[in-house]
Amino acid sequence: MNLDSKQSLNRREFFSYITVGWVMFSASVGGLLSLCFRFTYPNVNFEPEMEFLAGAPTDYPSGVDERWKNLYGVWMVKQEGKLIALSNICTHLGCIPNWLPAELKFKCPCHGSGYYMSGINFEGPTPRPLERFKIGLQPDGKIKVDKTKVFRWEKGEWDSPDSFLEV
Amino acid sequence: MLRELFNKLSDPIISFPLVTIGFYLMLKHYKTFGSKKFAYWTVAILIPVTAWFLSDHNFFSIISTPDNIPIIILLVCVAFFTWFALHKAALNDTRIEEGLGPIEATPENREKVWSWPNLVYTELFAMIACTAFLVVWAIVFKAPLEESANPTWAPNPAKAPWYFLGLQEMLVYFDPWMAGVVLPGLIVAGLIAIPYIDTNPKGNGYFTLKERAMAITAFLYGWLVLWVYLIIVGVFLRGPNWTFYGPFEYWDFHKVVASFNVNLSEIIWIKTLGIGLPKNLVVREIFGIILSLAYIVIIPPWFAKATRVGRNLFKDVGAIRYYIFMFLILMTMSLPIKMILRWLFSLKYIVALPEWELNL
């Protein structure tokens, strides 16, 4: 074995140790940092639940159903083959409108904003229609309403398949 | 009547162009603006004007809101230091024209002095003065404290901290992803990039305007008009529902401003062409997309070829710097452009893709 090849062998050996050392070191530090990142997302979240199960679509008669109004702030409206979950917060200043069955409209007692059954505004100071919530069917046939996802008419979101249930 | 005039004038639609023009005049005639005489006259005029402003109940109540105090201090500081910087620059530029070089470079100012006590004492004085100032401020004005946090009821208007109100004002014209994320990110990136883009070796270490006219113009426009001015609008002139209210106007909850805005696609497809909107999203927005791309992609090379300023700049700084600089400038200018489009054409979005949360 001549000197040259010995040196190159040394170099290779040396190279591999330095590589192994630093690659492992960087990998470990990277791993620890990614664990720290993961640490910022808790496994259990204690925020109030924004979803609720609302029974079967057949539980609802045609028209406006007020059974979830007080508990979850939602009207279930069945109309023209669609079931929607309508927010009961007036889009004007946040009061809670009433459903007037005789006049087939929602009327806000605070400043008189009026909405059709569909949630579209047609009178009073309110700038935009009521909001709709995400509504979907679970495998067991129960409706699930998810209030975290809001659909706004003025954004053209009412055509989204998540914003209504075909019945 | 005068008050109503002021109310009208301060509407961004009018005040923004006014401020821009004022900015141009200020830089163009900076030597006049930077003179002591100008300063004295301005103060002399401003004192009674301010007194008259303060005599108005609505104005006073907005100004004296505790959380608005810092903005007033900021305003005074910015006004003074802008004048002061231009004053210094004017002095230096006059000297440079005379071939004397800047004041800071005179031998007596280059002389080395002991840190102790010269610097240390200067700092100590600043600290003492600052402490005294803070203590007085703290005693005179209580820190704001409103009613306890209530997640179910939002105050109207809900405002971000004052130093972010420029960004919140941008929300009127841009979607949050632009106004809240992309543009602030570009501001930071652009600021960091300044030393690497600005290759002008002159004006290193002394006040001057003439030797760095373009750099200072660009920076000051961003800083004074697009940042400080927007903060002022956001703090003082935006009331419930983010509606504009003049400085003397009562914040009437019911004030309505006609604002029905239309997308570019709607203008073209419906108003101009008279056919409905195409189903395909990209086809629908194709004009806006082409326009936006053209704005970013076509303008810089065209500018570099077609204009003298562009040619010189391109030659001076090289291609990469040039394109980065142009990109940043174009992004900066997108705000005033969007403002003007909104005011002139009630344009909502150039590219309206709410389906992808991608509105421009």
Added chain:
Amino acid sequence: MSENKEPAMAYSMPKLHKIMAILSFIFFVTTVWMFLDDYIKPWKAIQVESLQIKRRHIENDLKAAQKKIDSHKLQALNVSLAKGEEIVASRKKEIEKEEADLKAIRAKLKAQTIKNGIFNGDVSEKNFKYETAMVEENQKLSAKLLAELEVLKAGFEAGKDNLKLLQGQEKAVLTKIADLNKEVIGVQKEIKDTTTKINLLDLAKKQTDLSPIFAIRNLPLIDYLDPTIKIQKIVINNVTDDRYFRQVPKVDFCITCHTFIDQPGYEKEKQPFRTHPKLDLMVGMESKHPMKLTGCTSCHGGEGQRVTDFNSVAHMPDSEKQKEEWIKKYNWTEPHHIPSPMLKLSQTEAGCVKCHSDVQLLKGATVLNEGRMAIEKYGCYACHKIGTWAENRRKPGPSLLKIAGKVDKEWFKSWVWEPRSFNKHSKMPAFFRQSNNSKPEFVRYNMTEVNAIAEYVYDKSKPYVPNEKYRSGNAENGKKIISQVGCLGCHGVDGLEEQSDKVKAYAGPWLTGLGSKVQADWLVSWLKKPSHYQEDTIMPSMRLSDQEANDIATYLLSLRNKTFEALTFTGLDKAARDELLVDYNSAFDTHDSAVAKVAKMSDREKTLDLGKRSIGKYGCYSCHNLEGFDGFEGIGPNLTKEGSKPITQFGFGLQHQVPHERDAWITAHLQRPSRWDEGVDKVFKDLNKMPNFYMSEAEAKKITTVILGQTADVVPLAGLKRANSGEALYNEAMKVAGKYNCMGCHQIDGLRGDILKAYQDDINQGPPRLVNEGHRVQTDWLYHFFGNVQPIRPWLNIRMPSFNLSLEEKNKLIAGFQHGAGQKTFEEPEMEVDWQPGEKEGAQKLWNSYNCVSCHSIGFNKDTPLAPNLHLASKRLRPSWIRKWLSNPQAILPGTVMPSFFGEDGKTPTDPSVFEGNADKQIAALTKFVIELGKK
């Protein structure tokens, strides 16, 4: 080495690199280890398993659902769909034309919407300006603005009209298109309807796939995005954990592993996948305790916030066998540093008490109720305070105020010394001859104490002369009467063991050896009128005739206990008496002055003094009325918060075989309280004084459950079961009913009715079961009835006794029944009979066709009646109850002899000829008929 060494280098670079490599490797391994340790959790495996179980269930459901679908029909639908598509295809051109129309209309619609939007904004703005100008009284401006506003408004109105027009057109075109497509749309909908269930199930099944996406979602590091395997929680704001500085809302993670606890259909799975066994009462969505509201550890105890493994939540095995099993299966260990481990399965009902604190007996809580009944039986509450439910009760033992008139002193002493030697069913516990006081010197003291107690009691006893004379009677007859009139509801009786054991009555003493105990005259007068001897006794009068009373007395006196009669009690040991007195007195004084003090007392004084002190020491006054002890508190510790007492505060003495658990201590203690003194050298006065009740392990365990339920847990008001005013009154009434042992005979709203167990052959021969009694009977009638009991069911042998109720108790009972049944105070029963035309005739017809008089014969014929006298019904029953009763008696009293004339639903009359077979009308008519009977 030395050849390539650089100058100014302490180490060679290769060496540094080598060390770096080794350390980095170790660093890397530890990082990976930590990473895995954080990721791999037992509950994740359980959730994966539960997913597979769910999949199995879905597959079964799917099969069932597929079977249900008529495949022929589906095929036919598919065929007609294909046909429909052909038809529609032939209309292609028309449809295309309509769709082009639609597009044009929609374009216009959109344009109009924009226009209207602009108008709307302009109108609003102008309106605001106009209003402002009006307010500022700027007439000129406002007039100008008004004019502009009018123009804008007109434009807006026109725009709105146009919009509506366009919308109408759009609708029309849409209808047209739908019409053109109708063959397809209709069939598609039908197909969709028939396959909905299957589609949904398919979707659900898909969610249980162990697909790559499932893997990605649960991949380490990115399992925060949207994991399918995750900790499930219930936050219960209305029940708190006591963190001592603060009450913190409970959080339960139990459902992380008990995945199907609230879903029916998993009853047969192994744990932890099993459905809750009482879904209709607990956990279920429709139940009174839905999972999201009540949680798990609110009732079961344990550490709901822990998920690490089986042990961390403090699961507790119910038996040795289960313990072995768990050790093998889950590596179970005793929980440490956990103040309240889970309640063992058989003791779970202890958890009810936390919220249902005021009610006497809790429907559905069998173990708890039996425990409380045992506590009632042994009178634990007399010495111990046990929560609010046990407050203000009667003294469990008989009054000793006139004892000298009942038994003689010698009998008394022997009885106190060892009650079981006289009556092996005695409820009176044994204070003496226990494992801790059987040393000769202790026995000597104990006997002295018993002598002194007897002297004291008899000294204070008032004279008593019986008001009846015993005339002797027929013992056989007496025994029969005892077994029939209802004595067994409260007493067990020698010679009637079979029945007594069935009933397990406990309110009164087991009757044995009375011939060796009481005088005949006393017994007869006691039987005839118990309150003559003891004013506040709960023993009621059975309204016995002289003959009956004498027959019973004869039988009872024939019961004798010869061995007990032969016993004599050693007389008073004066030396021991003085020693004890000196001991008492030296507690606050030197020995010498105590001796001097005792020496100064007369002999009688000494005896009575020791008697009184001994009664105080053993707490006799807690159970028995005794003179000189008014206002004395019970001597036992307060058990109201016993269920939260730290385990370290329980003295286990040298009883190492008793497991160091709260419940084990209580059970052991109840069975033999003296055990804690065993092997411990104690002085006489420090001996454990809790007497021995000789209770069975089963009884002790039930009582343990009750005591465990007495926790210190603070439940926020919103979480407590708060009785409404009706329930509160009902609870009060049940307290009175408990005192007089009404439920020894009557089953009230499904609870107890002990004596009914002796009537298993024909439940209708027993005392009537009371269901919603406040609704059944009129309040006034009930009040009157308590004062003057009159037989309603003359064919029954068992008698409603006449109770010695105070006015207050009577009112409590009637008010409780009435409000518990939701009856209003001032509701006038509809006593006025107002016949509709033809109704009365119909009623008469029904009366005949249903043949009411065949049972309700009283007043109609001479047949033996089998049902109450209907002439009295109008005074006694509420009309609304009669209607309810008529419509379906079995629903109220299962097994009643009253037939259901209107089917199970109460809607299908067996005689449809009257009132067109309208059940409601028939029932109303019959009710009126019955009420009218009472008026005649």
Added chain:
Amino acid sequence: MSGKGIAQKVRETQVWKSIFRHGPPDNSRNRAAVVAGNVFLHLHPIKLKKSGVQLGYTWCMGGLTFFIFLALTVTGLLLMFYYRPTAEYAYNDIVALREHIPLGIMREIHRWGAHAMVITVWIHMFRVFMTGSYKPPREFNWGVGVILLVLTLLLSFTGYLLPWDQLAIWAITVGSGMAKATPFLGNAGPGAMLARIGDFVMVSDKNDVRFQLLGGRFVGEPALLRFYILHCVFIPLVVGVLIAVHFWRVRKDGGISAPL
């Protein structure tokens, strides 16, 4: 012994000499020694160009920013003794500081100081730009300065939530609402739609960048705690380190700026 004599004696003790290595800075040697030998003063050079001490030239805004940072550190540290970052107590503690805690005015100083720091740091940047002091060799330090500016804003922003009043939570709601629109990382940002496979939503309000910032889907107690930690520990630490770098580079890149 005269007063002077006593002073002389004291100066000759071992204790005095162990602390002060040199005489009073009234001559060149000692003036150099006092700056070089004192850990706090040695941030400064021993000598500097005269323009560097002229307020008209330097405006002293950087120095003031640092001083206010120190003042905020001290007052903030003291406020932490009374303030509890929980939804139940945060507001009450602030009220207590305002109403009855001795020297509760510290909160006012802290709050106004925070605003003042934002202003001074902006004007510092303004001055540095106007004198062209970012030009070589100071490009890197300008970058550090910009990051410090951003961190100053973040410090103020995170502190804004802590009083837990309406002003606080709604300002932070508006402010953090923008994070929701971050492209690809926020649930309402462009591109978030694309990050989903079936019902596996990779960017939603439960896992986006806003959730990370707030520890929840909206400004609630976890957000209060996170902002507290960021405000009191995390950002000050980073700022402290960067300030050290900033000062070091000021010295190394030619001292307080002056014409080259």
